[in-house]
Amino acid sequence: MKAPEVHHWVAFTTLLTREIRRFIRIWPQTLLPPAITMTLYFIIFGNLIGSRIGEMSGFSYMEYIAPGIIMMAVINNAYANVASSFFSAKFQNHIEELLVAPIPNYLILVGYIAGGAARGLLVGLIVTLVSLFFTTLPIQHIFITLSMVVLSAIMFALGGFINAIYAKNFDEIAIIPTFILTPLTYLGGIFYSIDLLPDFWQQASLFNPILYMVNAFRYGMLGVSDIPVSIAFSIIIFCIIGLSSFALYLLNKGTGLRH
């Protein structure tokens, strides 16, 4: 008997479409809140407080923080999408649909990561459009801007995936974003240049991967950065390779999925 041929491209697009359909169906939970939150950031930090701060690295404070705020939205949403979607699939047991189907593990990973990155990038686009009501966004290096935002979305989607694999309840998919991701994001140079920090904290900030993403993205838009962009790309690519290898290892092992 000849086994039916399985078209992986169809399986991948099905998984990606399902993920996109999911976050669009629940848009009041996924797309609307970041638009509102980021608008508040622009009004409070950019407009009200920013007008008293003056220029930073040669740009108005609003212009300076805009890339970081966009990047923050991308990171948070890429992470949250995969963490909640994959954990829900585990929780409702419909992950079994994928585990029983003839889909290789790498494709399950790629499908979820693409779905998470899609939400991160869509939210990033929405926040970018919101930011245009408050400031201008001169894009100096389009390739760096786009590649950095896509790579960041992928990296944090991978983080969300690993979080969801280990999570045993909904609390455990909220712990990492609340206690690790949010502090790292706020300390990642979104609202300030690390040049303003004392030496010790400048050095400590260099261990925060989000600092590199925010600065490389800001460099793509404004042409200014606290760190060399090449190092940012090296770190993020290294992290993506490491996280995807680990996620695939967990999938192959069946951690949290197979008995």
Place this chain on the structure above:
Amino acid sequence: MALKGIDLDVEQGDFFALLGPNGAGKSTTIGIVTSLITKTSGEVKIFDIDLSTSPEKAKSYLGLVPQEFNFNGFEQVENILLTQAGYYGIPKKEAAPRVEQLLHQLDLWDKRFTPSRSLSGGMKRRLMIARALVHQPKLLILDEPTAGVDIELRRSMWQFLQEINAQGTTIILTTHYLEEAENLCRNIAIIDHGSIIENTDMKSLLNRLDKEVFILDLKQPLPDNIDLSGLAIHQLDSKTLELELKRDDIINNIFTRLTQQGIEISSMKNKANRLEELFLALVDRTSPNV
């Protein structure tokens, strides 16, 4: 439940029953065959394709109807089927007519845009069968598909499964309704404490029954001076008798003797399902004394 060296062959085209008490190892066996449970040793082949070395090929033959509802409760019925087809590499254009046909066959067409969580229990069971069949598997595994389903729906599902089997789909069924296994399956394995304790065809198994017990309903109350000596008959109440019929007994002789004494029998039925009696005897034999 850990399995203890199970060796099980299911022929292509078979309708095979895998029975056992709760916790005997049925779901573990199915979990291993469907890759939901990682085996520690041994080999699983689906139509001669090794599940460990060629998992995608082997899995492409397989359709699973699990015991518990396991679809996304927020997805619409039609989308669940189209998504499932997509996982098996079937493009939407090709899957759509199959989905429509299955939804009609399983009487779910009117519910195609309903989120699955809003379906009744019976509809959810049918949706799981439709989902398992959307990619036209050669092997369909049903893990207690009719649990909690009313008798009318159960019978219509039996008919549907018999049609699927007649079209060439191999079916493995686990069930607690032994009447279901007896009616549907040609071959049977009984598993208990992680081991196969019986693996044979249904007919041979049923032939092993050395006695059957029948309930006889009488038209009139039993007279006081009735002579039932020599017959394995016990009176349950004034209008009901229990008859134990051994393999070599001739039922006509028993009826003749009752008729001669003016006893009229209005109906007769098996006290218990035949397979149920065998099943209990087999499982009882392997149970530890408690």
